Amino acid sequence: MSKCLITGGAGFIGSHLTELLLSQGHEVVILDNFSTGQQNNLAHVQDHPNLKMVTGSITDPILLSEAVLGVDVIYHLAAAVGVKIVADDPVRTIETNIYPTERLLRLAAQTGCRFFMASTSEVYGKNPKEKWNEEEDLHFGPTSKPRWAYGCSKAIDEFLALAHHKKYDLPVVIGRFFNVVGPRQVGNYGMVIPRFVDQALNGGPVVVYDDGQQVRCFAHVKEIVDCIATLTNSDAAVGNIFNIGSDQAISIEQLAREVIQRIDPSVKIEYVGYSDAYGKDFEDVRRRVPDVSRLEATIGKKPQMTLGQILDDIIEWKRSSS
Numbered sequence: 001m002s003k004c005l006i007t008g009g010a011g012f013i014g015s016h017l018t019e020l021l022l023s024q025g026h027e028v029v030i031l032d033n034f035s036t037g038q039q040n041n042l043a044h045v046q047d048h049p050n051l052k053m054v055t056g057s058i059t060d061p062i063l064l065s066e067a068v069l070g071v072d073v074i075y076h077l078a079a080a081v082g083v084k085i086v087a088d089d090p091v092r093t094i095e096t097n098i099y100p101t102e103r104l105l106r107l108a109a110q111t112g113c114r115f116f117m118a119s120t121s122e123v124y125g126k127n128p129k130e131k132w133n134e135e136e137d138l139h140f141g142p143t144s145k146p147r148w149a150y151g152c153s154k155a156i157d158e159f160l161a162l163a164h165h166k167k168y169d170l171p172v173v174i175g176r177f178f179n180v181v182g183p184r185q186v187g188n189y190g191m192v193i194p195r196f197v198d199q200a201l202n203g204g205p206v207v208v209y210d211d212g213q214q215v216r217c218f219a220h221v222k223e224i225v226d227c228i229a230t231l232t233n234s235d236a237a238v239g240n241i242f243n244i245g246s247d248q249a250i251s252i253e254q255l256a257r258e259v260i261q262r263i264d265p266s267v268k269i270e271y272v273g274y275s276d277a278y279g280k281d282f283e284d285v286r287r288r289v290p291d292v293s294r295l296e297a298t299i300g301k302k303p304q305m306t307l308g309q310i311l312d313d314i315i316e317w318k319r320s321s322s
Helices: 012-023 061-067 083-088 090-097 099-111 148-168 192-201 221-232 252-263 274-278 293-299 307-321
Strands: 003-007 027-032 051-055 073-076 114-120 172-177 206-209 215-217 240-244 249-251 269-272
Touching: 003 012, 012 027, 012 221, 027 061, 051 061, 061 099, 073 099, 073 221, 090 099, 090 148, 099 114, 099 148, 114 148, 114 221, 148 172, 172 221, 192 206, 192 252, 192 307, 206 252, 206 274, 215 252, 221 240, 221 293, 240 293, 249 252, 252 269, 252 307
Parallel strands: 003 027, 003 073, 027 051, 073 114, 114 172, 172 240, 206 269
Antiparallel strands: 215 249
């Protein structure tokens, strides 16, 4: 069994990955500053004998050096996340996403441990294709639009990771996440499903931005962390980038209607402009659908849960935890 470091291990995805790795018998060290992660995400495993929690920021180079000691696998999930944080504080986004990643890669190269780096579908920018594969061109908007700071910062992270693989033979795997959802996710940072569910449970209205015809795909976090762990331990995945998500597309307006139908059909939808939600400099992507054939060919699986199953699970969790 391996000793694993998870940066951002108290976050939404990180806590589910922690749970999975502990169930597989691994030793897990979590590094998290709890700015967006939450202690109660780990409540059911906090006393596990194979779990160690370190409170601190990945921007602290000394703490980072101490955290990697004796580690066999690094899962680098910590980042500035969520559309709202990116729009409100692009400086934080850039500083959190780039410099610590470079330090962590340098430390990993000294030991040769396996390295999974969480990236994002945001790196594709405004690519106009119906479906994106991992070799697509990146189409970012102007630097005057702070939204693109996140995608650019994660693209630089990818360049850094692949460069360390090429120069130092570091066994790196990069995963680009597409709208990962499930229990423990909160809507505070712009995540759409928990926001819709909360609004519907509170009697509405469910607030849809713009005209609601933006197209997205949603995958359950349990399936995502299974893909992460499997990819990271696959020799065939080393040195490659993978889209990780569902390829079943739905409009945001239809998503709102699906949530409402499950909670209270009398709830109304309210349409709000992007400028009112995120400011006048915000720019969105109309369609974001991944090609996950590389993922499936490499590990023999891809996220399969239907949107209905995912929504039912999230609504049940929200109701039981309220």
